[in-house]
Amino acid sequence: MNKDSFVLRGGIAFSEGSKSIVTYSNGYVVCVDGICKGAFSKLPDQYKDLPVYDYGDKLIIPGxxxxxxxxxxxxxxxxxxxxxxxxxxxxxxxxxxxxxxxxxxxxxxxxxxxxxxxxxxxxxxxxxxxxxxxxxxxxxxxxxxxxxxxxxxxxxxxxxxxxxxxxxxxxxxxxxxxxxxxxxxxxxxxxxxxxxxxxxxxxxxxxxxxxxxxxxxxxxxxxxxxxxxxxxxxxxxxxxxxxxxxxxxxxxxxxxxxxxxxxxxxxxxxxxxxxxxxxxxxxxxxxxxxxxxxxxxxxxxxxxxxxxxxxxxxxxxxxxxxxxxxxxxxxxxxxxxxxxxxxxxxxxxxxxxxxxxxxxxxxxxxxxxGKVGTFKDGYDFDAVVIDDSKMFSMRDMSIRERIERMVYNDADAIITDKYVRGNNIYSNVK
Structure with missing residues (x-):
């Protein structure tokens, strides 16, 4: 494994097909040598030695x-x-x-x-x-x-x-x-x-x-x-x-x-x-x-x-x-x-x-x-981390609802980090 091996933790969302969006609240998505190894509600034991970047309540979606x-x-x-x-x-x-x-x-x-x-x-x-x-x-x-x-x-x-x-x-x-x-x-x-x-x-x-x-x-x-x-x-x-x-x-x-x-x-x-x-x-x-x-x-x-x-x-x-x-x-x-x-x-x-x-x-x-655009096992690890905390609401929203809200009103959605094939190419963390 190289430096492009790690785990991201946060609000995960991705497509497995065109009809549904898979989501995990406080979930994990695993990158090994720039390739996605899947997304999980609980981190599998085989990946527990990888560094974990915890994004808290932020959204993590495919690039x-x-x-x-x-x-x-x-x-x-x-x-x-x-x-x-x-x-x-x-x-x-x-x-x-x-x-x-x-x-x-x-x-x-x-x-x-x-x-x-x-x-x-x-x-x-x-x-x-x-x-x-x-x-x-x-x-x-x-x-x-x-x-x-x-x-x-x-x-x-x-x-x-x-x-x-x-x-x-x-x-x-x-x-x-x-x-x-x-x-x-x-x-x-x-x-x-x-x-x-x-x-x-x-x-x-x-x-x-x-x-x-x-x-x-x-x-x-x-x-x-x-x-x-x-x-x-x-x-x-x-x-x-x-x-x-x-x-x-x-x-x-x-x-x-x-x-x-x-x-x-x-x-x-x-x-x-x-x-x-x-x-x-x-x-x-x-x-x-x-x-x-x-x-x-x-x-x-x-x-x-x-x-x-x-x-x-x-x-x-x-x-x-x-x-x-x-x-x-x-x-x-x-x-x-x-x-x-x-x-x-x-x-x-x-x-x-x-x-x-x-x-x-x-x-x-x-x-x-090629194999791009999702967090399924075997796909290139392209991911965008999004802070939507400034999109205030009285509702307790699901991950799917937060993504829909972001698309219909994106003014306060801030990209925190962006990964391509496991490389962090943009970071807005201050």
Whole structure:
């Protein structure tokens, strides 16, 4: 056993599946060499020689996974929300991302992003950078220092990027991608590359085909966007007229991935039965981004349908169309969106329960990284310790009730410590 072996004591909560939350008041969760050995109401004798960190009445939950966030957009989160997607991209996003050609600018901006991510509920994240190699490597360097585990993508876009944010052609974009991959080879322990065609309107047919080939040849995963906005969906049909759906367009270019190399598709607001079938067949993950979908007036994704169909799903903050990297806020807005889909769109599609949303934020999204997101035996030990003592109440609440209260009103929930693979990467203890 090494220094990553210990026991945490406190109010334990975690998912074993999507339908329930397991809780222990004054319980124990055991970490041995960075791997969870289970949670218990009474500490088993075989672990009694391990150091015990007693957090008293504080909550201890698994770390959360953010499946979709744009690091270069962090600096203008919460701004420009009166626009819809395509107008918002051209007016705010693309001009901002063009600034990352300046490495000094990128370095400072990514310091803000990385530090905020380190201090929030997220322990794993899948991140968009920009098309700039040097800035993308700078972001990866900074994320590596945080101790979190991430995928980071150098963005590909050789059309429709506007001034200063468009690669010369497919060949130039693919060449830059190879140069980026070669530059980072063997450089990181916790930070991994992911191929990142922004979306089909930003990538020519040749570029998409080339990225599909690169994924297969190098064994690399892909992240992109799918069916976020009605105008975007119509645009893709014009650009790839032979496709039967937006998802099929990705299939045509061999960029929908496989169960072994699952692609993440953000949004899927307008994914119909055909797209759902394609997503499931390829083992793809949907990054559900309810906050940004409402901020940009995109719509409400049918998350219940996705779950019932057995499609892989996790949550994404989607900063900066999403206004915050706080995964607790993301859970709340996702719950509200699910309820509104039921009430306003289809009363046959029941809203998600709190248990299901907790599962998506932890174990559901965490599964993209492997055995991650719960305190079951054999899973990576990612944990967040939370002090909710300033959330005053006359009620004697259960652990489950305290977690629900925290999600619906998180203003006074303070992260005390954060662990990733057994390493304490953030402590707020004074």
């Amino acid at each position: 959360m996974t953010d499946l979709h966030v744009h690091a270069p957009q962090y600096t203008f989160r919460g701004i420009g929300m009166d626009e819809e997607l395509l107008e918002w991209l051209s007016k705010y996003t693309f001009p901002e991302e063009a600034k990352y050609a300046d490495l000094a600018y990128a370095r400072k901006a990514y310091e803000y992003f990385s530090e905020d991510l380190r201090r929030c509920f997220t322990t794993r994240a899948v991140v968009f950078a920009t098309l700039h190699n040097e800035a993308t490597i700078e972001l990866m360097d900074q994320l590596e220092k945080t101790g979190m585990i991430t995928y980071v993508g150098k963005v590909n876009m050789d059309r429709n990027g506007g001034v200063g944010l468009e690669e010369e052609d497919a060949a130039a974009s693919l060449k830059a991608t190879v140069e980026w991959l070669e530059a980072i080879k063997g450089r990181y322990k916790n930070t991994m590359p992911i191929l990142t065609p922004r979306f089909i309107p930003s990538c020519s047919d040749d570029l998409m085909k080339g990225l599909g080939e690169m994924s297969a040849e190098r064994g690399l995963r892909i992240q992109s966007h799918l069916s976020e906005n009605k105008s975007e969906v119509a645009w893709v049909k014009e650009l790839v007229p032979e496709s039967t759906s937006y998802a099929n367009a990705y299939e045509i270019f061999d960029t929908m991935g496989s169960a072994e190399l699952p692609t993440i598709m953000a949004h899927c607001v307008y994914s119909d039965e055909e797209e759902m079938r394609i997503l499931k067949e390829h083992g793809a993950y949907i990054a559900h981004c309810a906050d940004s979908n409402m901020n940009l007036t995109s719509g409400i994704a049918p998350i219940r349908k996705f779950m019932d169909a057995g499609i892989n799903i996790g949550l994404g903050t989607d900063v900066a169309a999403g206004s915050s990297m706080n995964m607790i806020k993301t859970m709340l807005i996702s719950l509200q969106a699910s309820k509104m889909y039921y009430r306003l769109v289809d009363t046959n599609v029941k809203p998600l329960s709190f248990e299901e949303m907790f599962y998506l934020a932890t174990m559901g999204g965490g599964s993209y990284f």
